[in-house]
Amino acid sequence: xxxxxxxxxxxxxxxxxxxxxxxxxxxxxxxxxxxxxxxxxxxxxxxxxxxxxxxxxxxxxxxxxxxxxxxxxxxxxxxxxxxxxxxxxxxxxxxxxxxxxxxxxxxxxxxxxxxxxxxxxxxxxxxxxxxxxxx
Numbered sequence: 521x522x523x524x525x526x527x528x529x530x531x532x533x534x535x536x537x538x539x540x541x542x543x544x545x546x547x548x549x550x551x552x553x554x555x556x557x558x559x560x561x562x563x564x565x566x567x568x569x570x571x572x573x574x575x576x577x578x579x580x581x582x583x584x585x586x587x588x589x590x591x592x593x594x595x596x597x598x599x600x601x602x603x604x605x606x607x608x609x610x611x612x613x614x615x616x617x618x619x620x621x622x623x624x625x626x627x628x629x630x631x632x633x634x635x636x637x638x639x640x641x642x643x644x645x646x647x648x649x650x651x652x653x654x655x
Contacts, residue, residue: 537640538563539616551628555609557582557617562610565637571625573601575609580617583610593619606636 533542538561545552557563557580565585575584576598584591584599585608591599601607603625611617635643 536563537561539611541621544620546628549624549626551623553621553623555619555621557609557611557619559611559614559616562639563608564633564635564639564642565606565608566633566635567604567606568625568632569604569634570627570632571623572603573607574622574624575599575601576620576622578618578620580611580615581613582617582619583612584608585610608637 534540539556539558541553541555543551543553562583575582575593577593577595579595582593584593585606586599586601587606593599609617609619637643
């Protein structure tokens with residue numbers, strides 16, 4: 521049996537503003553997550569320099585944006601995301617979207633994310649800019 525990495529760069533379970541994820545398994549060159557997206561929420565529009573991803577929807581209808589093209593995925597459907605491709609998943613429905621993500625690559629840390637757009641102020645530009653208070 522393989523041991524799951526539980527260091528701070530790879531939490532087994534993590535809550536996010538859009539939902540949560542659980543690391544189900546990982547080893548050399550791969551990581552498997554269960555991702556849950558709350559109704560009306562979406563993840564960052566992002567890309568990765570060192571990993572590709574495979575998303576398999578198990579519940580709900582996922583609206584996926586892949587390099588600017590929108591795709592609706594229902595349970596049993598999947599999409600493959602190449603290294604460097606801009607991607608996002610959102611939940612336009614009333615029930616939680618659940619999908620399984622299989623990551624493949626040389627490095628699978630959570631810090632291999634370039635956020636292009638984000639609803640929660642987490643893009644590189646947004647986090648680097650000082651907050652200005654209006655009086």
